[in-house]
Amino acid sequence: NAGVTQTPKFQVLKTGQSMTLQCAQDMNHEYMSWYRQDPGMGLRLIHYSVGAGITDQGEVPNGYNVSRSTTEDFPLRLLSAAPSQTSVYFCASSPARNRGPGYGYTFGSGTRLTVV
């Protein structure tokens, strides 16, 4: 089925470990974003991309890196995991403005990350 695929769905890390959360979409969407969801704080934007080779910071970028080498993939890297990064992470994508600026995002099913 077409959509946004996130892997893994669950992950436990030890403090200081690194890992990459994978995100792939097969809808040829230009825009992709990463959010983290914490209780009482909604979804906060970590990084986003408006096309291959272009990324920018969101509201809470510290401790995370991204790259966008292809239209389909937008991985999120945690360089040195900290307990404060325990959260649920969502990847989302949408078409570019010239294909319909009113489109909302299509979301992946999320990754629950626990850092101990």
Place this chain on the structure above:
Amino acid sequence: AQTVTQSQPEMSVQEAETVTLSCTYDTSESDYYLFWYKQPPSRQMILVIRQEAYKQQNATENRFSVNFQKAAKSFSLKISDSQLGDAAMYFCATKTSYDKVIFGPGTSLSVIP
């Protein structure tokens, strides 16, 4: 900067009744979009309704409608004939010309049988 505020952390409604969820936002942009998303216990984010800021007519999708007050920067969601399946977290969000989508903190809606 974009900000979104949802002042009601929790709401409840009797089945078949109507409930309104509040949202206010702030943006310096003139061209922007507003959304309501639903997140049931499955954790999946589902787009409920969208509104273009340049349109005066309020958006409607079946039992869901919005009251968009541009001058007041208010965007409330009305759910009519509430059903048990409407129980979820509801998030208000804005999207500007830079295409960043910013979300509010959410409102947890319970539906009482």
